[in-house]
Amino acid sequence: MVILFNAFNGLIQGAFYALMAVGLSLILGLNGVINFAHGGFMAMAAYFAYTLIPYVGFWGALLIAPILAGAVGYVVEQLIVRRLYLRDPLYSLLATFGLALIIQDLLRTIWGAQGVPLTIPDFLNQPLSDVYFFITGYRLFVVALAIISTIGLFAILRFTRLGIRIRAGNSDLETIAAVGVNIYLLRSANFVLGIMFAGLAGILAAGQIGLTPTMGDELIMPSFVAIVVGGVGSLLGSLVGGLIIGVASGVTAAVYPAATEVIIYVIMGIMLVARPRGLFGQEGLLE
Amino acid sequence: MSSQATEIKHDAAPLQKPAFQQRYAFICLAVALLTVPVWLPLLGGYTDLASRVLIFALAAMGLNLLLGFTGGLSFGHAAYFGLGAYGTGLMLANYTHSTLLAVAVGTMIGGLAATLLGPIAVRRRGIYFSMITIAIGQMFYFIAVRWNSFTGGEDGLTGFSRQPIHMPGFTISLHTTSFYYLVLVCFAVGSWILWTILNSPLGHVFVAIRENQKRLTFLGIRVDVYIAVSFAISGFVVALAGSLDALLDNFTSPDNLKYTLSGNLLIICVLGGMRNFWGPLVGAFIFVLVQDYISSITQNWMTVIGLVFVLSVIFFPLGAMGFFRRRSRS
Numbered sequence: 331m332v333i334l335f336n337a338f339n340g341l342i343q344g345a346f347y348a349l350m351a352v353g354l355s356l357i358l359g360l361n362g363v364i365n366f367a368h369g370g371f372m373a374m375a376a377y378f379a380y381t382l383i384p385y386v387g388f389w390g391a392l393l394i395a396p397i398l399a400g401a402v403g404y405v406v407e408q409l410i411v412r413r414l415y416l417r418d419p420l421y422s423l424l425a426t427f428g429l430a431l432i433i434q435d436l437l438r439t440i441w442g443a444q445g446v447p448l449t450i451p452d453f454l455n456q457p458l459s460d461v462y463f464f465i466t467g468y469r470l471f472v473v474a475l476a477i478i479s480t481i482g483l484f485a486i487l488r489f490t491r492l493g494i495r496i497r498a499g500n501s502d503l504e505t506i507a508a509v510g511v512n513i514y515l516l517r518s519a520n521f522v523l524g525i526m527f528a529g530l531a532g533i534l535a536a537g538q539i540g541l542t543p544t545m546g547d548e549l550i551m552p553s554f555v556a557i558v559v560g561g562v563g564s565l566l567g568s569l570v571g572g573l574i575i576g577v578a579s580g581v582t583a584a585v586y587p588a589a590t591e592v593i594i595y596v597i598m599g600i601m602l603v604a605r606p607r608g609l610f611g612q613e614g615l616l617e
Numbered sequence: 618m619s620s621q622a623t624e625i626k627h628d629a630a631p632l633q634k635p636a637f638q639q640r641y642a643f644i645c646l647a648v649a650l651l652t653v654p655v656w657l658p659l660l661g662g663y664t665d666l667a668s669r670v671l672i673f674a675l676a677a678m679g680l681n682l683l684l685g686f687t688g689g690l691s692f693g694h695a696a697y698f699g700l701g702a703y704g705t706g707l708m709l710a711n712y713t714h715s716t717l718l719a720v721a722v723g724t725m726i727g728g729l730a731a732t733l734l735g736p737i738a739v740r741r742r743g744i745y746f747s748m749i750t751i752a753i754g755q756m757f758y759f760i761a762v763r764w765n766s767f768t769g770g771e772d773g774l775t776g777f778s779r780q781p782i783h784m785p786g787f788t789i790s791l792h793t794t795s796f797y798y799l800v801l802v803c804f805a806v807g808s809w810i811l812w813t814i815l816n817s818p819l820g821h822v823f824v825a826i827r828e829n830q831k832r833l834t835f836l837g838i839r840v841d842v843y844i845a846v847s848f849a850i851s852g853f854v855v856a857l858a859g860s861l862d863a864l865l866d867n868f869t870s871p872d873n874l875k876y877t878l879s880g881n882l883l884i885i886c887v888l889g890g891m892r893n894f895w896g897p898l899v900g901a902f903i904f905v906l907v908q909d910y911i912s913s914i915t916q917n918w919m920t921v922i923g924l925v926f927v928l929s930v931i932f933f934p935l936g937a938m939g940f941f942r943r944r945s946r947s
Binding site for chain 2: 358362364366410413414418419421422423424425427428429430431432434435436439516524529551554555562588591592595596598599600602603606
């Protein structure tokens with residue numbers, strides 16, 4: 331029963347990883363950028379929500395804060411990331427890495443290094459069941475919202491013009507540029523979409539673990555692993571990868587707590603040896 | 618290593634035989650480095666700062682063999698730096714009083730880890746390769762944080778100090794100045810090895826891999842193996858730098874394994890110019906000095922370092938050496 335409980339805990343953790351990884355994966359796919367600042371944007375949105383909650387309430391903040399983070403993401407894309415598309419991946423990697431440092435430092439300067447709690451509505455905080463294990467409504471809410479937003483994303487990608495262009499751009503950017511799609515605009519939109527996902531993940535995570543300027547750091551590495559395990563270029567892969575490593579580290583926490591973090595890297599290593607392109611990855615993408 | 622077009626054109630053959638001018642510059646550099654303990658205090662610096670510059674320069678030059686000359690974008694070399702540091706620290710704390718033995722063991726541990734893990738990382742290329750190297754590096758970070766009893770956990774490893782080196786007939790005390798010379802010797806040996814490799818047929822294969830991997834594959838060269846070899850060599854050099862770093866502070870912490878350090882090593886290469894052999898030395902000089910100065914005057918030093926990253930990437934992708942070289946040509 332303990333293992334089951336931990337597996338469920340891991341599933342919730344995995345939902346955070348998956349939300350992060352989906353955003354990262356979007357940006358990696360079309361923009362060709364490993365967004366190191368993803369964790370920073372995530373924390374930024376959480377702090378925006380923290381500031382907004384007294385004025386617009388939790389639900390309003392949940393809606394507005396990711397949009398604000400997306401707006402900051404747009405400015406960043408215009409000023410920095412856009413200049414680096416044609417260059418070696420090294421440069422965008424280093425630029426977003428520097429950006430992560432700047433964001434973290436600014437968050438600490440504005441809101442302080444001390445962690446602050448994010449107020450969530452009371453009814454979400456009620457324990458739903460304490461018979462076998464302790465579940466608050468918030469945890470279920472996180473899972474539900476992660477599922478809904480992912481379905482929403484897949485619907486956008488499947489049915490809207492923007493989504494179809496993003497998918498087309500993922501498979502061949504030059505061709506869609508040749509048929510008249512403004513790929514710079516498209517990549518900006520895609521970047522903002524990815525950042526908004528980071529923002530959503532940030533607010534949800536803050537409701538659970540509280541807010542610190544470094545909160546993104548702990549989630550970004552597992553998200554990288556999720557992408558590698560799931561396969562670069564596949565959003566579904568990132569999603570599944572996130573859930574797998576979440577559950578794996580949850581179960582490990584019950585059996586051998588010291589290896590909670592290390593297990594996900596072991597899984598990645600096994601995956602790379604057994605199936606280098608990842609669960610759902612395409613061969614040779616982004617190489 | 619990427620299929621994307623690179624808008625920046627680099628020299629195809631970065632290592633010519635030293636011309637007269639270059640030999641002159643090299644002698645000036647050697648004299649300047651040899652006399653650091655004399656002139657640095659006069660300028661208001663301290664010798665440990667120079668040791669740190671050389672240590673980071675050595676690490677970045679090791680990384681640059683893979684990054685600048687083989688074209689492998691590793692974001693995880695902090696792991697080998699940190700393993701070198703922990704290896705040396707743990708040897709001195711628990712097993713031996715010989716500083717040189719501890720350095721040798723630390724270097725071997727870090728280098729062998731790179732030798733074993735390189736082949737896993739080279740299964741993928743490009744951005745994927747970077748993500749895998751980051752993740753492998755973070756694994757060691759978490760091991761160091763979690764294995765409290767052995768590594769000292771998050772607080773870092775203390776309880777060791779560099780011991781005097783006993784040679785037949787004389788003893789080197791390894792105070793600040795003599796330790797600087799130890800670092801300088803290691804730096805000289807490390808850079809000589811790297812220089813020799815780059816001017817050997819092996820080094821030419823590395824550069825050729827960077828320039829056109831596909832063509833080499835058609836020529837029947839096993840590109841994976843060569844990238845793994847480059848990875849391993851750079852791992853050994855970085856580990857040597859790491860073990861010296863542990864001796865410099867008589868301390869090491871999980872921060873020496875974290876991806877932040879990998880990022881710093883990369884920006885040192887880029888700042889100085891990663892297509893230039895001595896670029897990382899220039900980069901380390903700039904980076905260590907800026908970091909030391911900024912962190913003494915403002916709390917927001919992270920923002921400044923972040924701006925260094927962003928601005929240098931956007932405006933000086935060729936680094937200081939590339940910038941000056943282009944200047945002098947035009």
